[in-house]
Amino acid sequence: MDYFAQQLINGLVLGSIYGLIAIGYTMVYGIVGMINFAHGDIFMIGGFIALITFLILVSFGLTAIPLILLVVLLVSMAITALYGWTVERIAYRPLRHSFRLAPMLSAIGMSFVLTNYSQVAQGARVKPVPPIITGGYTLHEGSGGFVVQLSNIQIIVVITTVVLLALFTWLVSSTRLGRDMRACEQDQTMASLLGVDVDRTISMTFVIGAALAAVAGMMYLLYYGLVDFFMGFVAGIKAFTAAVLGGIGSLPGAMLGGLLIGLIETLWSAYFSVEYKDVAAFSILIVVLIFLPTGLLGRPEVEKV
């Protein structure tokens, strides 16, 4: 039981990170109907920028951990958002009115560009960081000597995710920008006739998605203590799976899908084999898509005549 509880905690933390990335996929799909395959790499860029900012701050002799974390968070969100904006501007916008597959192919190309750019600029080796946030709480000490632990970093990851999710839900449901985004999602032509600058709204969607991916990248860095140029690929595919599992286009779905993928992966690794954890996650996806083609929370597409 203790072992299970511990795995549940680990799974939720991993799932939160996937969920944050998945939101970026689902938002972009909702508004422009394309899968932004470069989003996983934006997450990786976020991780690197967090690392670089951290090292710069430390080299300036800063020691106050909360202050460092706050600055790192803001800087990596801002710079990664700029990456997201640039990718949209140079790789997707010129292809907006082209055939449907063009932006997707461009996205795959952009993913390669970002991966290789990071490899060239930062080197191919894994970049470790010493644990920045240590300590935690012991929740329960089992008879067999097994200890259920909740580390501080896990608490931070989950709280950050919950806060961002609340902020983000508020943004989409009750602000002008959120209304414009939903309007563009439903009918871009009509939105532009009502005065909404569709290009600008789409750019904002990419910016927000990238900022959330940056948070995920920073959390990943803090939680696992390392980044490398290739981490965006697998994490991106997992988050994409999460978005599809939850119902692509649905925001709560992305978060739910992220949590489920995180849990499945962790529990499978704990009870079966670590080597096959990806197989387990993707198998669940296949099963869900067979029985619920629109995902768990996706709306079925109704063709109106």
Next chain:
Amino acid sequence: MSADQILDHILSVDHLSMRFGGIVAVNDLSFGAERRKITALIGPNGAGKTTVFNCITGFYKPTSGSMRLAHDDGHNIQLERLNDFRISKQAKVARTFQNIRLFPGMTALENLMVAQHNALMRASGLTLLGLIGAPSWRVAEKAAIDLARTWLERIDLLDRADDAAGNLPYGDQRRLEIARAMCTEPALLCLDEPAAGLNARESASLSELLLSIRANQGTSILLIEHDMSVVMEISDHVVVMDYGVKIAEGTPQHVRDDPRVIAAYLGADEEEAIAVMESGT
């Protein structure tokens, strides 16, 4: 002296032509829409009416010709140079389509709020003031909600403000579309077959709404319509098109008695129609 200078035209379409490959959809069309009046554009199916709308609202770039919009303050805009959101922002032209294009997943109120994007965008200072909740932004947002509610009240949908627009009855959706277009505070409102699919009672309430918009807001209206009861009742001026050219224009009464118009609608030869009319009188 052309008619343009005598009448106060908000929209002057001048020698407008639109070709698609070898097909001439609109051929050398000139007409004007008077300020604070309702102008109807009628004609048989395929006459090119919607193409004219698409040129006015920036969907098509006309092959030749010009479209001038004269604002109340004397400031002129060449519509063929604008597109996308600038049609609403700079030219203050709003339009609806033949089919309903509400945002079905958003509430009736939200639909009207999106239409106030321009006003809210100015107040939010490119989003920043809005994010920090500055007082000027709050005032603007409150004003936007009030305007939306006023319109909902006018179209009798106030009690359904929070229902998804897609769930409203067809006739209500039609009126909500017009209210939404009006929330952009347009100088010229272009309506493409607003009465399509409405029953007699709903058409009557539509006519009433359009007349009240002309009277209270002073908005100029350009209308494509097949429902002749609506056209005859509310239009001040009617322009008739067939095969991309203007075949007649004038008051509803004048147009109704024009043999060329009858010929176009009945599909008969002009001479035959004249013969029919003369034998009748």
